[in-house]
Amino acid sequence: MSTSPSVAVITGASSGIGAVYAERFAARGYDLLLVARREDRLRELASKLEALHGISVQTLPADLADESGIQAVEEALRSNERIEILVNNAGTAHIAPFTAGSAELHQADIMLNITALTRLSLAALARFQAQDSGTIINVASVVSLHARAGSAVYSGTKGYVLNFTRALQEEVAGSNVRVQAMLPAITATEIWDVSGVSMEDLPPAAIMTGENLVDAALVGLDKGEAVTIPALHDLTLWETYEKARLAIFESCLTGVPAPRYQEK
Known part of the structure; x- marks a missing residue:
């Protein structure tokens, strides 16, 4: 039986939030597989983390907006x-009018x-469920909850991430597989350099450091x-939101249009 450390795969690992996740999981003793487009930055980070934490780091340069990049990471996850x-x-x-x-x-x-x-x-997840262990962390955004002008696509995609993650959580409930939406x-990340x-x-x-996040x-x-939601101090706001969200969903299971939509 192998005694090698477990591996954490981090996408977008060359800077910002991804680089901090890489450092933190390295400090926890995980070997790493770091994925990003910029190979030079990946190699620099890999060398640093191997020297600091005595772990093994593999790098996988891949553009995840491209089919070949997605396939390369899929293969690594499966194998x-x-x-x-x-x-x-x-x-x-990209923050601009649609x-x-x-x-x-x-x-x-x-x-x-x-x-x-x-x-x-x-x-x-297919392998995590088969072995009844593993963790997926999906980075969404607070704009999953509130869209503003100029963020139609970004907010829409992050809203997908939140709902997608919620559904996965229900599918793995009762198992040793964990799925977190963050x-x-x-x-403070380099995403602002391309956002407009x-x-x-x-x-x-209002700006949080990647380390604190x-x-x-x-x-x-x-x-x-x-x-x-790292920046949310008043947890009762979230609890109230969740209670209202579920109440709205459950109240819709009537099969009857609301009176305000019925002709008089």
Whole structure:
């Protein structure tokens, strides 16, 4: 029987939130498989983490907005039985009016934020369920809960991530497989460099560091939270939201149109 450490796979690992997840899981003794487009940054991070933590790091340069990139990571998830954690962190945002973006730009965003996350979750979860162990962390966003002008595609994709993750949680309930949705708010990462919004235009007090975000998210994971929102201080707001959301769903199971929609 192998005594090799378990492996954590982290997408979008070359910077920002993904790089912090890589460091934190390395500190916990996991070997790593780091996925991102920028091979030079992956190699630099791999060397640093191997030296600091004495773990083994593999790198897999892949563009998850491209079919071949998705397939490469799918194959790694299916073939490496040591993989116990998948962090679906890779994502992008373009903040602008919907009609200002091309169909090709929107499709690329959907491919990365939805298609890649879905297919990598499938590749990992099939094996995690078979072995009754494993963890998937899906990075969504607080815009899963509230969309604003200029974020139609980004908010839409992150809303998908949250609902997709909720459904997976119900499917693995009662097993030793864990699926967490993590919802960052405004976070200091390089996503702003491509988003069309400068961090200089954001309220400084609202910006969380990637380190604080991931550390809080991992506390939530360790506590068994299904949905973790690191920036939310008043938990009763979430509890009220969840109660109302479920009540709305259950109240719709009547088969009868509401009186306000019935002609008099």
